[in-house]
Every structure is written in structure tokens, then in C-alpha cells.
Amino acid sequence: MAEVTVRKLNKKFDLTHVVKDVDLQIHDKEFVVFVGPSGCGKTTTLRMIAGLEAVTSGEILIDNTIVNEVPPMDRDIAMVFQNYALYPHMSVAGNMAFGLKMRKFEKAEIEKRIKRAADILGIGELLHRKPRQLSGGQRQRVALGRAIVRDPKVFLFDEPLSNLDAKLRVQMRVELKKLHERLAVTSIYVTHDQVEAMTLGDRVVVMKDGWVQQVGEPLELYNTPANRFVAGFIGSPAMNFADVTLSGGDGKLWAEAPGLKIGLPAPIAQRVNGRNGAKATMGIRPEDLHIAGPADPGELCFDVEVEVVEQLGSEILLDTRAGNSTFVASVEPTLRTKVHDRLKLAINPNRLHLFDAQTEAVI
Amino acid sequence: MIEGALWRKWVFYNIPLILFVFVLLFPFYWMIITTFRPDGELYKPWNATSYQPFWTNNPTLEHIKYLFEETSFARWMFNTMFIALASTLISLFCGVLAGYALARLNFPWAGSLGTVIFVTYLVPQTLLFIPLAQIIRNFELGDTPWSLILTYPTFLIPFCTWLMMGYFKAIPKELEECARIDGASRWKAMIYIIIPVAVPGILSSGIIAFTLSWNEFIYALVFLSSPDQKTVPVGVTSELIRGDVFFWGPLMAGALLGSIPVAIVYSFFVEHYVSGLTGSVKG
Amino acid sequence: MAVTAVAGAEARPIPRPRRLEDERWLALALLMPTAILLGLFIAYPFFEGVLLSLTSQRVGVPGEFVGLKNFVKIWNDSIFRTTVWNTFWYTGVTTVFKLALGLWLAMLLNRHFKGKALVRAFILLPFIIPTVLSTFAWKWMFDPTFSVINWTLYQLGFITQRINWLGDPDLAMTSIIIVNIWRGVPFFAISLLAGLQTISPELNEAAAIDGARPWNRFWYVTWPLLLPVTMVVMLFSVIQTFADFQLVYVMTGGGPANATHLFATYAYQLGIGTGLLSEGAAISLAMFPFLFIIVVVQLLYIRRVETR
Numbered sequence: 001m002a003e004v005t006v007r008k009l010n011k012k013f014d015l016t017h018v019v020k021d022v023d024l025q026i027h028d029k030e031f032v033v034f035v036g037p038s039g040c041g042k043t044t045t046l047r048m049i050a051g052l053e054a055v056t057s058g059e060i061l062i063d064n065t066i067v068n069e070v071p072p073m074d075r076d077i078a079m080v081f082q083n084y085a086l087y088p089h090m091s092v093a094g095n096m097a098f099g100l101k102m103r104k105f106e107k108a109e110i111e112k113r114i115k116r117a118a119d120i121l122g123i124g125e126l127l128h129r130k131p132r133q134l135s136g137g138q139r140q141r142v143a144l145g146r147a148i149v150r151d152p153k154v155f156l157f158d159e160p161l162s163n164l165d166a167k168l169r170v171q172m173r174v175e176l177k178k179l180h181e182r183l184a185v186t187s188i189y190v191t192h193d194q195v196e197a198m199t200l201g202d203r204v205v206v207m208k209d210g211w212v213q214q215v216g217e218p219l220e221l222y223n224t225p226a227n228r229f230v231a232g233f234i235g236s237p238a239m240n241f242a243d244v245t246l247s248g249g250d251g252k253l254w255a256e257a258p259g260l261k262i263g264l265p266a267p268i269a270q271r272v273n274g275r276n277g278a279k280a281t282m283g284i285r286p287e288d289l290h291i292a293g294p295a296d297p298g299e300l301c302f303d304v305e306v307e308v309v310e311q312l313g314s315e316i317l318l319d320t321r322a323g324n325s326t327f328v329a330s331v332e333p334t335l336r337t338k339v340h341d342r343l344k345l346a347i348n349p350n351r352l353h354l355f356d357a358q359t360e361a362v363i
Numbered sequence: 364m365i366e367g368a369l370w371r372k373w374v375f376y377n378i379p380l381i382l383f384v385f386v387l388l389f390p391f392y393w394m395i396i397t398t399f400r401p402d403g404e405l406y407k408p409w410n411a412t413s414y415q416p417f418w419t420n421n422p423t424l425e426h427i428k429y430l431f432e433e434t435s436f437a438r439w440m441f442n443t444m445f446i447a448l449a450s451t452l453i454s455l456f457c458g459v460l461a462g463y464a465l466a467r468l469n470f471p472w473a474g475s476l477g478t479v480i481f482v483t484y485l486v487p488q489t490l491l492f493i494p495l496a497q498i499i500r501n502f503e504l505g506d507t508p509w510s511l512i513l514t515y516p517t518f519l520i521p522f523c524t525w526l527m528m529g530y531f532k533a534i535p536k537e538l539e540e541c542a543r544i545d546g547a548s549r550w551k552a553m554i555y556i557i558i559p560v561a562v563p564g565i566l567s568s569g570i571i572a573f574t575l576s577w578n579e580f581i582y583a584l585v586f587l588s589s590p591d592q593k594t595v596p597v598g599v600t601s602e603l604i605r606g607d608v609f610f611w612g613p614l615m616a617g618a619l620l621g622s623i624p625v626a627i628v629y630s631f632f633v634e635h636y637v638s639g640l641t642g643s644v645k646g
Numbered sequence: 647m648a649v650t651a652v653a654g655a656e657a658r659p660i661p662r663p664r665r666l667e668d669e670r671w672l673a674l675a676l677l678m679p680t681a682i683l684l685g686l687f688i689a690y691p692f693f694e695g696v697l698l699s700l701t702s703q704r705v706g707v708p709g710e711f712v713g714l715k716n717f718v719k720i721w722n723d724s725i726f727r728t729t730v731w732n733t734f735w736y737t738g739v740t741t742v743f744k745l746a747l748g749l750w751l752a753m754l755l756n757r758h759f760k761g762k763a764l765v766r767a768f769i770l771l772p773f774i775i776p777t778v779l780s781t782f783a784w785k786w787m788f789d790p791t792f793s794v795i796n797w798t799l800y801q802l803g804f805i806t807q808r809i810n811w812l813g814d815p816d817l818a819m820t821s822i823i824i825v826n827i828w829r830g831v832p833f834f835a836i837s838l839l840a841g842l843q844t845i846s847p848e849l850n851e852a853a854a855i856d857g858a859r860p861w862n863r864f865w866y867v868t869w870p871l872l873l874p875v876t877m878v879v880m881l882f883s884v885i886q887t888f889a890d891f892q893l894v895y896v897m898t899g900g901g902p903a904n905a906t907h908l909f910a911t912y913a914y915q916l917g918i919g920t921g922l923l924s925e926g927a928a929i930s931l932a933m934f935p936f937l938f939i940i941v942v943v944q945l946l947y948i949r950r951v952e953t954r
């Protein structure tokens with residue numbers, strides 16, 4: 001039941017400027033994920049929304065009310081921390097009750113809520129234990145439970161899964177997703193794991209060096225990245241990039257690099273028109289490369305030498321080289337090939353990306 | 364690590380350790396034996412023959428009786444206990460709050476104030492006792508327990524603050540942030556979350572502060588004058604010595620009994636005491 | 647059934663002290679009791695002490711401003727000079743011994759053996775028990791006629807003359823030094839033991855595998871890692887010893903013939919004993935520059951050791 005709006009948000013620690021002009025409109029019941037490399041300012045932004053960090057300039061609105069000066073206790077939010085921050089001297093039930101007691105809820109109501117949250121999370125048997133008697137996964141659930149019982153306007157998560165082992169992480173990710181569907185509370189989730197971001201987020205905010213790079217639905221980011229950074233950050237294995245020179249001729253535009261000459265498809269060519277001779281970065285995802293067949297036109301193919309073969313079972317990743325550019329290609333698991341083999345790869349032309357060499361923005 | 368042959372273990376480890384323990388504990392043994400030895404056996408010159416100083420076959424309680432009947436020893440014990448408890452509580456109160464502020468709040472000059480506390484921690488009582496005696500007199504606190512209850516915190520507070528800062532710094536800041544998001548004000552987050560988590564530190568500071576105030580001497584010596592107001596160390600010093608005559612039996616009995624409360628507190632909380640002591644030198 | 651359904655139960659509004667939500671105001675409030683007590687009973691007396699030392703006040707005589715006359719007077723006082731010398735000697739000798747013996751004891755304790763916890767607990771007793779009380783036990787052991795130490799030495803055939811522990815000026819100082827070492831060693835030992843325990847045994851084992859002899863292992867591995875703790879322990883010990891009062895007061899009262907005075911005992915004797923308040927205050931305050939230099943030097947050194 002709450003929208004969160006962020007306007008021209010800035011944060012400076014002394015002289016270092018860590019959050020720069022962030023603008024965001026988070027809708028009611030939406031699950032928004034902040035993702036970006038370490039130190040890009042995700043946590044800082046989240047903490048400003050929580051009220052734990054003072055805002056240097058800009059505005060934060062929850063439910064259309066400016067909350068810049070509202071202390072965290074009055075913002076009616078709940079937060080799950082990376083290290084869980086369970087109160088070590090209180091039992092699990094005590095941990096969950098604390099927020100409600102602070103808000104002077106009736107005892108019966110508190111118990112009702114704890115029971116309900118415990119049922120949802122399956123931690124009914126743990127209610128009387130102390131945090132130190134719990135496993136990592138259980139602590140995680142308690143931390144979630146503590147947020148759920150509050151029934152807040154907004155949930156904030158700061159890398160809540162990063163202290164779990166890989167398997168548990170995947171499991172909890174699914175549960176979080178289900179939980180959000182069930183509770184339908186506006187949620188902001190910080191992670192540096194793009195898979196988490198893609199799978200959890202209704203929308204994803206990609207940040208770098210304090211700037212927001214792009215905001216969009218996961219597939220939007222995947223299909224139409226706004227710049228080279230987003231293109232490289234979203235998707236696994238990462239997008240291939242090659243430095244190319246644009247050249248015109250024969251009524252067509254070409255992207256050229258040593259050992260490489262690709263004919264640009266018409267829509268891109270139109271956008272690039274008039275940039276003859278300019279430098280650019282060409283991007284193509286591994287899954288948009290395949291072994292060239294007879295149907296592929298020659299202008300979309302190029303020759304490569306295989307350098308590494310990574311057998312993943314469901315697919316094969318080929319690390320290949322063409323001139324001084326390298327390409328990773330995801331190919332059928334049935335392909336038989338070995339190091340130093342020479343192959344011809346073909347590009348899916350609709351999925352070719354071209355970025356300005358200077359600004360790195362998409363062309 | 365491998366220590367080698369048995370004899371080496373004895374020569375290099377066990378025997379030196381036994382010697383250390385012997386020397387460190389002998390004075391207490393001597394205190395005890397003197398307390399229970401009758402006067403007739405006590406005053407035998409150093410070169411007396413047929414004299415067995417380390418044991419007595421005629422234990423007596425006469426010295427302890429003297430202590431309670433001829434002097435205000437019970438009163439001194441009570442005074443010391445009251446003063447030590449009161450000043451410890453005051454110091455804990457101030458030290459915990461100040462330690463919390465210095466360790467966990469961001470405010471201008473937090474760092475310099477921390478240094479100021481550390482420096483006051485190093486100010487010895489003997490630097491200020493003369494002007495302080497005048498101030499105590501001006502405040503008309505002379506010869507009352509309040510003269511000590513209010514001045515002991517001057518060395519206890521810096522100590523408690525310093526020790527508590529160490530404990531508070533070790534508590535993750537998320538704990539408190541989570542409480543504040545959960546709806547607690549800063550004040551409540553401190554009271555309900557941080558202070559309960561720091562209880563071991565509070566215990567350590569309290570115990571050490573208690574032993575320090577029990578041990579304090581010069582303020583008590585200077586600020587108190589009437590026999591009924593004195594603390595154990597001062598009472599023993601001033602009331603059991605007449606001119607050049609030392610009443611060694613009662614003196615040792617007083618020393619022994621005066622040490623017992625501290626020893627009891629210590630024995631219950633050895634681990635807290637040690638962790639506090641070593642925490643205070645980590646800085 | 648979503649949890650959101652329970653939103654019907656609204657929390658009652660609570661009046662909140664906003665001002666304390668600001669860290670600066672909260673800090674101010676939390677520091678206030680400490681500031682008041684320390685201001686009233688440390689800063690103010692310090693200030694008063696300085697003023698007092700510049701007057702000619704005695705008990706019953708208000709006195710007047712005399713400038714630095716008191717300081718000139720004590721500087722020309724031969725007892726004061728002895729006092730200064732005594733204090734440095736006392737501090738220096740005891741610190742060296744406390745460090746050496748404390749380190750040795752810490753190493754002896756830094757092993758696994760039966761009853762270790764008990765031994766450690768007992769060893770701290772000299773440090774816990776009120777100094778005045780335990781010093782009386784020593785005074786009794788050093789008694790000119792009834793000394794048990796003399797008795798033992800005599801029985802063992804080491805002496806034929808009694809040793810006048812506290813009656814002879816040089817010996818009196820030595821006796822006091824012995825008691826101070828006795829009282830201080832446990833503190834050094836337990837603190838250094840804690841320091842030793844933070845040094846991972848793997849470091850020593852690695853050095854042993856590299857072929858280092860025990861002495862080298864100590865000198866190149868253990869000691870450098872122990873240095874920061876050692877310096878802090880020394881800082882506390884040096885200051886406490888330099889400003890010591892109780893021990894000398896009980897053992898000799900500064901005698902015989904004013905030979906064993908420290909700053910504090912001499913200040914007490916003049917200021918409280920004789921009633922020359924301003925002179926006593928001057929002697930006390932004379933400690934300040936020395937203490938200040940010691941603290942500054944040690945803190946600088948500690949900082950250097952720690953940042954290394």
C-alpha cells in the first residue's frame with residue numbers, strides 16, 4: 001500500500017560523492033531490485049530510504065509524503081540485513097515481537113501475528129530458541145519473519161541471501177518470490193548478483209559509481225540495454241564486445257575489426273547512418289552466436305579459432321578468437337570440437353548491439 | 364608444541380611456576396596465620412630458637428574479637444561496602460552512557476572527547492588530592508561518605524567509559540539500526556538492544572570498579588576524619604597503630620577480613636574480571 | 647489469507663522525544679552526567695590546584711599570591727630532590743622487573759596444564775586485594791625484630807646479623823620496590839598472557855619449521871606481536887607507579903629520615919601533615935609535567951608500534 005518516490009537523491013560522505021542524482025518511482029506492491037558492482041551506492045541508497053543515513057540533497061517520499069526528516073522508527077518500513085541483525089539476547093519470538101511492542105500492539109495481536117508469520121515461514125518450532133542456536137538458513141527465516149509481522153508499508157532487503165550457501169540461496173530466492181506474491185508489499189531489494197536481480201525483480205535498477213544506468217523490467221534490460229555497462233552486467237555468460245570501425249560501401253554499413261567484417265542489419269544501419277569511419281563497440285550475447293550453417297548469409301559470419309571448450313552438459317561454451325577480438329559462444333551440447341579447431345560462427349542479426357565508443361550509450 | 368623430556372618440563376616450567384605462586388601467595392598465608400596466632404607466639408624475635416612461625420597449635424579468635432569489640436571495624440566494613448557500591452553504580456551509569464555515545468554516535472569532536480576520557484583515565488588521584496580536599500570542604504561534604512561517593516567516579520568513570528567503548532564498538536551497528544527501523548527511538552534501541560547485549564562488559568566494568576573503590580586510599584585518608592566514617596584501609600591504618608606500637612594481630616585480622624568481600628566478588632566473576640582487565644589494556 | 651489482512655489493528659500513536667533522535671543532542675545528553683562529575687571533581691580541582699600552588703596558603707591562613715615562589719622553594723629543597731630521584735628510581739626499577747617477571751610468568755602460563763584456571767585466578771590476588779591491606783602483611787614480614795624473612799634466612803644459615811629491611815635508607819627503598827613488583831607482576835602477567843593467546847601458535851610452528859631456535863622464535867615472532875599490548879600495560883603501570891602513595895605511606899611513611907619519599911607522599915606530608923597546603927599542591931602538581939611527558943612519549947610510541 002505504498003509508493004516510494006526518490007527525486008534527485010544525492011549522498012556525499014565528506015568529499016566522496018557516492019549516490020548521484022538518483023530518480024525513481026516505485027509503484028505500490030512492486031518488487032524493485034537494485035543491482036550493481038560492489039561500492040556503487042546501492043546500500044547507501046537503501047539506507048537513505050530507511051532513514052538510517054541522512055540525505056545530502058534530494059527528496060524521498062513514501063506514500064507521497066516527504067520523509068527526509070522522519071526518523072526510521074516512524075517510516076513504517078521493515079528491513080532485512082545481510083548479517084540478519086537478530087537481537088542475540090531475545091528468543092525468536094522475542095525478536096519478532098520487538099517491533100510490535102515498540103509500537104504498543106496488544107499482546108494477543110502480537111501473538112497472532114507471530115504465529116501467522118511462523119506458519120508462513122515454517123519456523124513454528126524455533127520460536128523459543130535464541131538466535132545463536134539457529135542455522136544460517138533458519139536465521140534468515142527469522143529475519144524475514146521479523147519483517148513480516150510488522151506488516152509495514154515497505155520491505156527493504158540488503159543482500160539478504162549472500163550469507164547462505166549456493167543451494168539454500170536458490171531455494172530462498174524462490175520462497176522470497178512466493179512470499180512477495182502472497183503479501184504484495186512494496187519491496188526494495190539490493191544485491192550484486194544479477195541472477196537474483198533478474199529472477200526476483202518486477203523492475204531492476206542498475207547502478208554504477210552512484211549513477212543509475214537503467215531502470216526496467218528484467219527482459220527489457222536483457223534485450224535492450226541502454227549502454228555498454230548494463231549490457232555487460234546483465235546476462236550470464238556476459239555479452240561479447242568487440243571494438244569495431246564503421247565503414248560504408250556497396251550500399252551497406254559494415255562493422256570491421258581485424259579478422260571480422262559484419263554487415264549491419266538495416267534498423268541499426270539507419271541509426272548509424274552518417275557515422276562512417278567512426279569507432280564503436282559491437283556487442284553480441286553468447287546465446288546469439290551459433291555455428292554457421294548454409295542458411296546464414298556470409299555477411300553475418302566470421303571465422304574463429306577455438307581456445308577453450310567448456311562442457312556444461314546442457315550447452316557448450318566455446319571461448320574463441322577472431323583477430324584480436326574474443327567471443328564466447330553458447331552452442332549445442334552435441335557439437336564435437338576441440339582446442340585449435342577453426343570454426344565459422346554466425347550472428348543473430350536482430351540481437352546485435354552497437355555502442356558509442358566514447359559515451360558507451362547504445363546506438 | 365613438544366616440550367621434551369620430563370625433567371626439562373620440571374626445570375623450565377613447573378618449578379618456576381611453583382616458585383611464582385609461592386611468592387605471590389605467601390603474604391596472604393602470613394596474614395591468615397597471624398590472624399589466628401595468639402599474641403604469645405606472635406612476638407618472637409627473628410633469631411629465637413625453638414620457634415615455629417609457619418604454623419600454630421593454639422589458634423585463637425582473640426584478634427578478630429578485638430577488632431569488633433575495641434574498634435569500629437564492622438562500621439568500616441559497612442562504610443566501605445556502601446561507598447564502593449554507590450560509587451560503582453554512579454560510575455557504571457555515567458560510563459555506560461558516555462561509552463555508548465563515544466563508541467556509537469556520530470557527533471562533532473567525538474574523537475577528541477574519546478582522547479580526553481583516555482587522558483583523564485590516566486590522571487592519578489595523588490595529583491589532585493589537596494585542592495580536592497578544599498573543594499570537598501567548601502561543598503561541606505568533608506567527613507561524609509558523599510565525599511568519596513562523588514569523587515571516586517572521577518577515576519572510575521573514565522575507566523568504565525573506556526572499557527565500555529570497547530564492548531560497544533564490537534556490537535554490529537545493524538542491530539541498532541534494525542531496532543530503529545522496527546520502531547524504537549535511538550534511546551529505546553540503546554536501552555532494549557545495545558545495553559542488554561553489552562551486559563558482560565557492564566559486569567566486568569562493575570566488578571573492577573568495585574575492587575578499585577574498595578582499594579582506594581588517599582581520598583579516604585584525606586577526606587574522612589572521625590573513626591566512625593572511615594573505610595577499612597584507612598581505619599586499619601589509623602586506629603590499629605598507636606604511635607610506634609603496631610597491633611599486629613588485629614591488624615592482620617583486619618587486613619584479612621577487609622580483603623574478603625573483594626575476594627568473594629572476584630572469585631565469583633574471575634572470568635569477567637580478567638576479560639575486563641585485559642580489555643582495558645587493548646585500547 | 648495474506649498477512650496484510652490484519653491491517654485493521656492500528657498501532658496507537660506514541661508521543662516521541664524527537665530531539666533525542668538527533669545524534670548530536672543524544673550524545674550531549676548521554677555525556678552530560680560524566681561531564682558534570684569530571685568537570686566538578688577533576689577539571690575544577692586541577693584549576694584550583696594551580697591557583698593554590700601560586701599562593702602562600704596554609705591551614706587556617708588564607709595566604710596571598712606569591713607567584714612561582716613555592717616552586718622555587720621546593721626546587722631548592724634537598725628532600726624534594728631526593729623525592730624526584732626516588733620516584734624515577736622506583737618507577738624505573740620496578741617497571742623493568744615487572745615486565746621481565748610478568749613476561750616470564752605469562753609464558754609459563756601460556757600452556758595447557760591441569761589447574762591452569764585456578765592458578766591464574768590465584769595469581770591475580772596480589773593485584774585484587776586492597777594494596778594497603780596486603781602491604782601491611784609485607785610490613786609485618788619486614789618487621790625489624792619479628793621478620794619472618796630474617797628468621798628463615800637465619801635458620802638456613804645465610805645471615806647472622808638481622809637485616810633491618812625498613813630501617814636502613816637504601817634497604818628501605820629496595821623493600822618498597824620488592825613489594826611494588828610483587829603487586830604489579832600479576833597485572834603484567836595476565837595482560838601479557840592475553841596478548842600471547844592472541845598470537846596464533848601456527849606462527850611459531852611455521853618459524854620452528856623454518857628452523858628458528860626458541861630464542862629466535864621469541865625475538866622475531868612473539869615479541870614484535872606482543873609489543874603493542876606490552877606498551878599499553880607499561881603505560882598504565884608507569885603512571886600508577888610514578889604517582890604511587892599507598893605503598894610507601896604504609897611501609898615507611900617516607901622515612902627513615904625522609905629517604906623514601908615519592909611525590910605523593912611528600913606532598914601529603916607537607917600539605918596535609920604539616921598544613922602547608924600551597925607547597926603540598928605545588929609538589930603534587932610538579933608531577934604533572936613528568937606524567938605528561940611520559941604519557942605523550944608512550945602514546946606516540948604506541949601509535950608508531952601499532953601502525954607499523
Ligand SMILES: Nc1ncnc2c1ncn2[C@@H]1O[C@H](COP(=O)(O)OP(=O)(O)OP(=O)(O)O)[C@@H](O)[C@H]1O
Nearest residue numbers: 013016018036037038039040041042043044045192
Ligand atoms: N559511512 C561511510 N563513510 C564513508 N564512505 C562510505 C560510508 N558508507 C559507504 N561509503 C562508501 O560509499 C560507497 C558506496 O557504498 P555502498 O555500501 O552503498 O556500496 P554497495 O553498492 O552497497 O556495495 P556492496 O555491494 O559492496 O555492498 C563505497 O565506496 C563506500 O566506500
Ligand SMILES: [Mg+2]
Nearest residue numbers: 042043044158
Ligand atoms: Mg552493500
